[in-house]
Amino acid sequence: MNIIVCGVGGQGVILFSDIIAHLALAAGLDVKKSEVHGMAQRGGSVTSHIRYAPRVHSPLIEDGTADIIVAFEQLEALRYIHFLAPSGVLIYDPLRIEPLPVQIGLVEKMPDDLLNKRIAARAPRRYPVEAFATACNLGNPRVQNTVMLGAVARFLEFPVNLYSRVIKALVKPQFIEQNLQAFAAGSQLIPPPET
Amino acid sequence: MNKQLLSGDEAVARGAWESGCMVAAAYPGTPSTEILETLATYRDVYCEWSVNEKVALEVALGAAVAGVRSLAAMKHVGLNVAADPLFSSAYIGVKAGLVIVTADDPGLHSSQNEQDNRFYGLSAKLPVLCPSDSQEAKEFTKLGFEISEQFDIPVLLRLTTRVAHSSTVVNLEQRVSRAPLGYEKQLHKTTLLPAFARHRHVDLEKRVVRLQQYSETTPINRIELNDFKLGIICDGVAYHYAREVFPNASFLKLGMVHPFPAKLALDFADRVEEIVVIEEVDPFIELHIRALGLKVKGKDVLPRTGELNPGIIRAALTKNTPRPAPEDDIPNRPPALCPGCPHLGIFYSLQKQKVIISGDIGCYTLGALPPHSAMDTCIDMGASITFAHGADKALNNADPRPRVAIIGDSTFFHSGITGIVNTVYNRSNVITIITDNRTTGMTGHQNHPGTGKTLMGEETKTIDIAQLCRACGIENVIQVDPYNLKETRKVVHKTLAEKQPAVIISRRPCALLVGKQGQAKAVNKEKCIGCRTCLTLGCPAISFADDKAVIIATSCVGCGMCTAICPKGAIE
Numbered sequence: 001m002n003i004i005v006c007g008v009g010g011q012g013v014i015l016f017s018d019i020i021a022h023l024a025l026a027a028g029l030d031v032k033k034s035e036v037h038g039m040a041q042r043g044g045s046v047t048s049h050i051r052y053a054p055r056v057h058s059p060l061i062e063d064g065t066a067d068i069i070v071a072f073e074q075l076e077a078l079r080y081i082h083f084l085a086p087s088g089v090l091i092y093d094p095l096r097i098e099p100l101p102v103q104i105g106l107v108e109k110m111p112d113d114l115l116n117k118r119i120a121a122r123a124p125r126r127y128p129v130e131a132f133a134t135a136c137n138l139g140n141p142r143v144q145n146t147v148m149l150g151a152v153a154r155f156l157e158f159p160v161n162l163y164s165r166v167i168k169a170l171v172k173p174q175f176i177e178q179n180l181q182a183f184a185a186g187s188q189l190i191p192p193p194e195t
Numbered sequence: 196m197n198k199q200l201l202s203g204d205e206a207v208a209r210g211a212w213e214s215g216c217m218v219a220a221a222y223p224g225t226p227s228t229e230i231l232e233t234l235a236t237y238r239d240v241y242c243e244w245s246v247n248e249k250v251a252l253e254v255a256l257g258a259a260v261a262g263v264r265s266l267a268a269m270k271h272v273g274l275n276v277a278a279d280p281l282f283s284s285a286y287i288g289v290k291a292g293l294v295i296v297t298a299d300d301p302g303l304h305s306s307q308n309e310q311d312n313r314f315y316g317l318s319a320k321l322p323v324l325c326p327s328d329s330q331e332a333k334e335f336t337k338l339g340f341e342i343s344e345q346f347d348i349p350v351l352l353r354l355t356t357r358v359a360h361s362s363t364v365v366n367l368e369q370r371v372s373r374a375p376l377g378y379e380k381q382l383h384k385t386t387l388l389p390a391f392a393r394h395r396h397v398d399l400e401k402r403v404v405r406l407q408q409y410s411e412t413t414p415i416n417r418i419e420l421n422d423f424k425l426g427i428i429c430d431g432v433a434y435h436y437a438r439e440v441f442p443n444a445s446f447l448k449l450g451m452v453h454p455f456p457a458k459l460a461l462d463f464a465d466r467v468e469e470i471v472v473i474e475e476v477d478p479f480i481e482l483h484i485r486a487l488g489l490k491v492k493g494k495d496v497l498p499r500t501g502e503l504n505p506g507i508i509r510a511a512l513t514k515n516t517p518r519p520a521p522e523d524d525i526p527n528r529p530p531a532l533c534p535g536c537p538h539l540g541i542f543y544s545l546q547k548q549k550v551i552i553s554g555d556i557g558c559y560t561l562g563a564l565p566p567h568s569a570m571d572t573c574i575d576m577g578a579s580i581t582f583a584h585g586a587d588k589a590l591n592n593a594d595p596r597p598r599v600a601i602i603g604d605s606t607f608f609h610s611g612i613t614g615i616v617n618t619v620y621n622r623s624n625v626i627t628i629i630t631d632n633r634t635t636g637m638t639g640h641q642n643h644p645g646t647g648k649t650l651m652g653e654e655t656k657t658i659d660i661a662q663l664c665r666a667c668g669i670e671n672v673i674q675v676d677p678y679n680l681k682e683t684r685k686v687v688h689k690t691l692a693e694k695q696p697a698v699i700i701s702r703r704p705c706a707l708l709v710g711k712q713g714q715a716k717a718v719n720k721e722k723c724i725g726c727r728t729c730l731t732l733g734c735p736a737i738s739f740a741d742d743k744a745v746i747i748a749t750s751c752v753g754c755g756m757c758t759a760i761c762p763k764g765a766i767e
């Protein structure tokens with residue numbers, strides 16, 4: 001399984017990826033997870049590659065071979081769309097966060113309809129998931145990532161009880177309850193997978 | 196067996212701990228920082244943030260010669276700073292094992308260059324180990340201590356960002372403690388007077404010959420025979436990329452690239468029809484293969500710049516159909532200073548000033564970008580002050596612009612102090628601005644001599660930057676609060692006008708350390724006239740829509756700098 005996770009620094013891409021990687025480890029698989037931190041915290045674009053299988057070599061996913069892309073923001077979805085396999089699924093938050101050069105008027109904003117069209121053209125199988133909005137409704141925008149996890153879980157084959165076990169292991173004790181709630185809310189946001 | 200997912204950095208720390216390492220020293224630097232951050236959590240190893248990498252290596256060397264296993268860690272450019280002790284350390288050798296970790300950054304994810312530190316091994320005559328994943332990062336760290344002791348030489352462990360920051364599965368083992376060997380004076384070995392050093396050089400060459408024999412037979416240099424048509428020679432993470440693209444090829448996988456296992460390579464070449472060297476950045480392995488007179492494909496088809504990945508290797512070496520291309524023209528998302536960052540205030544005060552500003556390395560380097568555009572150079576840590584000094588000597592009165600150097604607090608302690616002393620001693624009119632945000636911000640908030648805390652969490656003396664500058668002979672040392680924009684601006688402009696040696700300390704803790712400082716600000720749409728003055732602050736929490744300013748409430752920390760600069764009082 002090849003999964004790309006992308007978003008903006010501070011959105012929780014890294015914790016999300018950690019959870020997926022630990023799910024795979026707990027399921028007895030070989031797993032590699034690769035991300036570049038460093039300047040991530042400064043509002044830059046962040047991506048993480050996760051691969052799991054009985055044996056994994058490259059920590060990086062090749063262009064055109066991601067089974068799933070999880071995007072926490074729409075521009076980032078488009079930025080990494082070339083990783084998607086022809087049959088791959090894009091799960092994305094329809095949220096937009098404009099890069100600073102756009103905010104301050106140095107670079108033109110990409111119109112919403114154009115962005116949507118370009119995403120649609122390259123991702124026939126795609127699911128918008130209002131994870132940020134749902135997280136805000138739950139009272140904590142920072143659980144956007146676990147809302148997303150709930151939605152993405154529909155496309156993964158891990159047993160349900162494994163999720164709560166891994167969330168409990170990786171999230172700070174005082175935030176576990178909130179994250180479990182967010183996970184449950186997220187799992188309602190996508191229709192069950194087509195059979 | 197206990198399996199865990201560890202990053203390469205965490206695995207090095209684990210390996211050092213399991214090896215009974217007792218002393219570890221580092222200066223932070225991506226992608227190496229997490230090695231010491233992790234090792235410090237195993238309470239039985241003394242860990243410190245040294246003032247810079249040269250200090251860190253000398254500390255670790257001192258500890259190794261004094262009889263305990265020691266480790267020094269740094270990013271690739273840190274080894275330039277530590278190059279002086281590096282070369283000497285090969286001469287004097289060790290008593291207990293010494294592993295020096297260099298974390299290279301192909302792709303320049305967060306560095307100023309892409310240098311390949313395998314060449315330091317060649318040049319300083321040290322063994323170089325290159326792990327390909329976290330399990331190997333741990334094993335090679337442990338092996339490094341053993342090689343170091345067996346051959347009486349420090350061992351260079353070379354990670355790359357992709358190894359340091361990928362998490363892969365690692366088998367954990369227990370720590371094996373080792374009794375300290377104690378210190379014993381060995382004048383001829385550890386005192387590099389020319390007369391003694393000559394002998395040490397001869398001895399070093401002998402150790403290198405023995406290491407060469409070791410390299411030929413060590414199991415970390417291994418042939419994996421498969422289809423004999425294609426033979427791939429590689430090290431580090433390139434091995435995994437190549438395995439992905441050529442699952443049926445034969446491999447010579449090198450874990451130890453220096454001294455180079457020449458006989459092993461010749462043996463491999465005999466068994467395959469064609470040799471391809473797949474390695475990141477420079478042709479290190481390739482040079483050795485070519486020196487053996489072998490025909491080889493390598494950097495003639497593979498790039499010397501940037502990271503490799505399976506796609507690049509596939510495109511360069513196979514006839515497979517091209518993979519989908521990325522979309523172009525998506526607005527870039529460069530990193531930016533954070534909402535409420537105190538650096539915003541000092542850069543605001545420098546706007547529209549006619550000055551020559553040499554910068555340095557840290558978060559504040561982002562001040563080079565619009566809308567601040569308040570920095571002309573970023574070279575290496577500490578270069579701001581010395582560069583300004585050189586420019587001052589070149590320009591004298593020919594150019595009326597004041598020479599300003601901007602340097603962070605951690606960078607100042609790392610290598611700015613010598614620059615200040617030099618400006619005073621050699622009499623230049625450099626105005627130095629020290630952006631003192633009370634932490635090493637860029638690399639994730641490490642303590643330093645100005646914070647009063649050590650890596651292991653102990654209280655310690657706080658070194659006062661202002662006093663230090665005065666002691667160095669700067670008479671005009673002024674401290675400002677960058678949140679107080681008016682005062683800061685006044686002080687900066689006055690000092691620029693004077694063109695006399697001065698240090699301005701812009702002091703306010705990093706906004707990420709402080710968190711929310713008050714209610715998020717909001718724009719009063721009635722009062723906002725859309726003049727865009729607030730945008731010149733460069734705060735990422737301020738945006739624009741329908742010709743009015745908008746404050747992104749979830750990002751705003753409530754620092755109030757924008758409130759102060761709005762000419763209409765529209766930000767409340």
Ligand SMILES: Cc1ncc(C[n+]2csc(CCOP(=O)(O)OP(=O)(O)O)c2C)c(N)n1
Pocket residue numbers: 222223224225248270272273276306307556557558559576602603604605606607630632634635636637638
């Ligand atoms: C020789 C060397 N060592 C380490 C680094 C990594 N590094 C870049 S900036 C920096 C420190 C920045 O801290 P500070 O000067 O306090 O500025 P801040 O980021 O807090 O604004 C470090 C450690 C480097 N680039 N070069």
